[in-house]
Amino acid sequence: MSESRPTLSERRADALALHREGDLLRAEQAYRAILETWPADGETWHYLGVLCGQLERHRHALECCVRAVGHGYVTAAVKSNMGQALLALGETGQAITALRESLALEPDNADLSLQLADLLAGDGQEAGAIAVLSEAAERFANDDRVQASLGELAARVLRPDLAEPAFRRACEGGGAVPENWLNLGSFLLMKGEREGAREAYRRALILDGSLDQAYWYLSQVMDERDEALAGRILDRADSPESRDSAALHFAAAHLLHRRAEHGPAFEHLRRGNRIRHAELGNRAAADVDAVLRLSGASAGHAAASAVAAPLAEEPVPLFIVGLPRTGSTLIEQMLARHPAIDAGGENVWLQRHLRNLLRERRLGFPEDQARLSAADLTTLRERYLDSLRIRQRGGRFVTDKLPANFLCLPTIHCLFPDAVVIHARRDLLEACWSCYRHLFTGGQAFTCDLEQLGRYALAVDSFMQSAARRRPDRIVTVEYDGLIADPRAVLVPVFDRLGLEWDEACRSPEAAAGMIQTASALQVREGLDATPRRSAEAYLRFLEPLVQQLDRPDA
Numbered sequence: 001m002s003e004s005r006p007t008l009s010e011r012r013a014d015a016l017a018l019h020r021e022g023d024l025l026r027a028e029q030a031y032r033a034i035l036e037t038w039p040a041d042g043e044t045w046h047y048l049g050v051l052c053g054q055l056e057r058h059r060h061a062l063e064c065c066v067r068a069v070g071h072g073y074v075t076a077a078v079k080s081n082m083g084q085a086l087l088a089l090g091e092t093g094q095a096i097t098a099l100r101e102s103l104a105l106e107p108d109n110a111d112l113s114l115q116l117a118d119l120l121a122g123d124g125q126e127a128g129a130i131a132v133l134s135e136a137a138e139r140f141a142n143d144d145r146v147q148a149s150l151g152e153l154a155a156r157v158l159r160p161d162l163a164e165p166a167f168r169r170a171c172e173g174g175g176a177v178p179e180n181w182l183n184l185g186s187f188l189l190m191k192g193e194r195e196g197a198r199e200a201y202r203r204a205l206i207l208d209g210s211l212d213q214a215y216w217y218l219s220q221v222m223d224e225r226d227e228a229l230a231g232r233i234l235d236r237a238d239s240p241e242s243r244d245s246a247a248l249h250f251a252a253a254h255l256l257h258r259r260a261e262h263g264p265a266f267e268h269l270r271r272g273n274r275i276r277h278a279e280l281g282n283r284a285a286a287d288v289d290a291v292l293r294l295s296g297a298s299a300g301h302a303a304a305s306a307v308a309a310p311l312a313e314e315p316v317p318l319f320i321v322g323l324p325r326t327g328s329t330l331i332e333q334m335l336a337r338h339p340a341i342d343a344g345g346e347n348v349w350l351q352r353h354l355r356n357l358l359r360e361r362r363l364g365f366p367e368d369q370a371r372l373s374a375a376d377l378t379t380l381r382e383r384y385l386d387s388l389r390i391r392q393r394g395g396r397f398v399t400d401k402l403p404a405n406f407l408c409l410p411t412i413h414c415l416f417p418d419a420v421v422i423h424a425r426r427d428l429l430e431a432c433w434s435c436y437r438h439l440f441t442g443g444q445a446f447t448c449d450l451e452q453l454g455r456y457a458l459a460v461d462s463f464m465q466s467a468a469r470r471r472p473d474r475i476v477t478v479e480y481d482g483l484i485a486d487p488r489a490v491l492v493p494v495f496d497r498l499g500l501e502w503d504e505a506c507r508s509p510e511a512a513a514g515m516i517q518t519a520s521a522l523q524v525r526e527g528l529d530a531t532p533r534r535s536a537e538a539y540l541r542f543l544e545p546l547v548q549q550l551d552r553p554d555a
Contacts, residue, residue: 012044015044042068078102117129117136137169141173148167150163151163151164154166155187155515178204179211182214186217187515189220212245213441216250219233233252250439286445294409315388315389316419321404323432324447326425329520329524337509338503338506341397343399345391347391349387369411377411406460406464417474422476423467426479427481428454
């Protein structure tokens, strides 16, 4: 009597076992053998597609998923895997469609909601991502991952009404997750709630005493009640635990600076920046090189006449650019006290969309932006305006205070011929010293080395001064010291360019409602009288590499 042949289910189970064991070569052979006998088995086509994706053969993975669907195997998992393959192939729009179809098939899958929202947000479709996460937050009220994601995105687009309840629900639903308390603390800091932020950071540290980022944030909001905690931070910063922790060294430096212990403070800054420099690699030199390449590139767009048109009903961007730590947050919050101006924060989307377009066209950023076509620029303009609309609260003008947007200046003039650009400028030594003292969580490699920092500062300042001479009708320089001494005198030229009257409320940035996204939030909320002016002088003996680069008379 002959043995019975294995059924399709049995052979598929054997192939799956190989797959789960990690024997991908034999699993692939098994899947393909099954398909020779049962070529219309959509389930096996899907498993083969998953395997191809694991091997980063994304084109094959997509083809397998398409075949699975074509043979009637239509599941949320297939659509999700199609989306991942499309994303890997650079087809973001189609990937989003596939993930939407996946979520429609399985609406109770929180992971799919998170994947779709992440993909939308990563593509600049923040309004769509907010919609997906808001619906998911209602459906999965106790899922701290969903709530935390909604909170982070809502905070990014300056929607505290959505962000705060989401962050608090994340802490309630995932109370043992220290990062949730860290996120809540940072949000409360942006709102100016120092005490609430302090308590949230302490809760994070109770859950995880090694969460060094919390020590850095706490150092900004600590007071005399925290003497024991200050000692703990300083002890950790001097221990072997600090070997790879820039955050610990920056926290210690901040505390020692407040005590006027300048030598020890600078030593911790030096160590913290050295760690950051190692983490970021040679990007500091690349940052300087990008500014120099832009300085030598064409100043205008050949496609300008086909794109440029004044904005009528749309939100009008008001760009604030220059070096970091030059008062851009202060300028933004003072301007936003005017009813016609909304604070939009650091909006990454102009530069991100521009970089992506140039990469797709195999062009270099920032030097080749003048080579983009009129069609490319029209698309860029619309996508960027979408990012402004979600940040608009009723004013006609919306600020964009991403300092590095000076790299996009040729495109800004082309896309928005009526937009005013503010060059936030400060004494270069003070600006550089403030950069060196600050832990930039998002990078800023040029700030980690004093010599490179000086070179970058000079390159940016030279470029912006030259740009202002070429376009005095559109670029207004706002000097930090003058702004603090006489806000009206310094800001009236900005209002004149915008066609607006001066508003006395602009003298009181500390009264600004809502969120202030950047690290300067606490300083701004303390008012102009508490705004720091000069602190580099006490550290001059440590700053020789920077001073030499800046070529100051007292070097």
